[in-house]
Every structure is written in C-alpha cells, then in structure tokens.
Amino acid sequence: MRNLARPVAIALMIAMAGSSPAGARNPMVGGAAMYSTKTIVQNAVNSKDHTTLVAAVKAAGLVDTLSGKGPFTVFAPTNEAFAKLPAGTVDTLLMPENKGKLTAVLTYHVVPGTYTASQIAAMAAKHGGTATLKTVQGENLRFRKSGGGWWVIDAKGGKSRITIANVMQSNGVIHVVDTVVMP
Incomplete structure (x- = not known):
C-alpha cells in the first residue's frame, strides 16, 4: 500500500481558501505585493486591508517584535474583521490604558x-482533523477544515476563516x- 500522507497534505493545502500556490512570487494582499524578503511589519504597512491591524500593532508596541528575526506565524485580521467587533471595541482597545488587553488580543x-x-493540514490529518498551535499569548488556537475552507477556532469557540x-x-x-479571534 502506498503512502498517502503526502498527497492528502497537498490536497488539504490546495483546498485552503485563497491559498497561494507553492513557489508563488509576491502574492497580493490588500492591493499590494507582499515580498518574502520583507518582514511581517514591512509588508503589512502596505496592505490597505490591514490598516487597523497596523495601528493596533503600533499602539501595543509590537512593531519591533514583529520586525525581529522571529520566525512567526501571524493570523492577520483584515479591517473588515475588526469592523465585526462590537461598536467601540477597537477604539477602546487602542486607548493607552488598555495596552495590556490589546497586546493579549494581538x-x-x-x-x-x-x-x-x-504543515497545518498535515498536523490536522494526524490528529483527527484538528490541528492545535500555542500562541505567543499563551493559549491555543485550533484549526479545522469545514465547508470548503480552513477555520481558526479560538478558546471560546469563535471562528475565523483563512482567506x-x-x-x-x-x-x-x-x-x-476574516474575523478577530479572542483569548
């Protein structure tokens, strides 16, 4: 019997909504090319879909961290994702007195x-369809394929689709x- 793990992982990767093909150069995010030679912050500042995230990263004092060596995997909410939060949430989180809470969310x-x-798809295939990764904040995020896309599931059961x-x-x-996950 031939080993099916690699073809399954490849099929799961391709099935992820909006996946960039392996070897793709400079994918477009928020109307801007993303360069593999630039840092997370250097690329994010050019995406018109991530202006809220960039403002939040600056307010939390995380620019130097996310510009550092890393490596990091970032699940980057769009402006529309932040807009889904209850009215006033983003403004409240951006207040200096809420820096700790903002940092925890980011x-x-x-x-x-x-x-x-x-890699996430391969982990999920090995663990009954769900992968789990520990965040910098300290809690876990889960990942599961459902309805033709991959979802990030937070500690409270909230879901965000990888676009x-x-x-x-x-x-x-x-x-x-497409949605802000909450610890």
Whole structure:
C-alpha cells in the first residue's frame, strides 16, 4: 500500500481558501505585493486591508517584535474583521490604558515558528482533523477544515476563516483571516 500522507497534505493545502500556490512570487494582499524578503511589519504597512491591524500593532508596541528575526506565524485580521467587533471595541482597545488587553488580543493571533498551510493540514490529518498551535499569548488556537475552507477556532469557540494562506515573509508567514479571534 502506498503512502498517502503526502498527497492528502497537498490536497488539504490546495483546498485552503485563497491559498497561494507553492513557489508563488509576491502574492497580493490588500492591493499590494507582499515580498518574502520583507518582514511581517514591512509588508503589512502596505496592505490597505490591514490598516487597523497596523495601528493596533503600533499602539501595543509590537512593531519591533514583529520586525525581529522571529520566525512567526501571524493570523492577520483584515479591517473588515475588526469592523465585526462590537461598536467601540477597537477604539477602546487602542486607548493607552488598555495596552495590556490589546497586546493579549494581538499576540493571540501570533504563533512562534513558521507554519504553512500544508504543515497545518498535515498536523490536522494526524490528529483527527484538528490541528492545535500555542500562541505567543499563551493559549491555543485550533484549526479545522469545514465547508470548503480552513477555520481558526479560538478558546471560546469563535471562528475565523483563512482567506489567504502562505504569504511568506523574511521572518515567518502570514495567513489572512476574516474575523478577530479572542483569548
């Protein structure tokens, strides 16, 4: 019997909504090319879909960290993802007195190490369809394929769909998500 693990992992990776093909150069995110030679922050500042995330990273004092060597896997919420939060939430989180809470929310979207779509899919295949990764914030995120896409599931059961996977950076990888996950 031939080994099916590799074809299954490849099929799962391809099935991830919006995945960038392996070897793709400079995928577009938010109307801007993302360069694998630039850091997470250097690329994110050019995406018109991530202006809220960039403002939050600046307010939390995480620019130097996410510009550092890493590597990091970032599940990057879009402006629309932040807009789904209850009215006033983003403004409240951006207040200096809420820096700790903002930092917790943002670091809940970051996993130490580089995890591509195919690696997450392979982990899920080995563990009954669900992969689990520990965030920089300290809690786990779960990943599961459902309804033709891959979902990030937070500690409270909230879900965020990966819309663009495998945006490679010099210090890790970004996966764009459509909802802010909460610790």
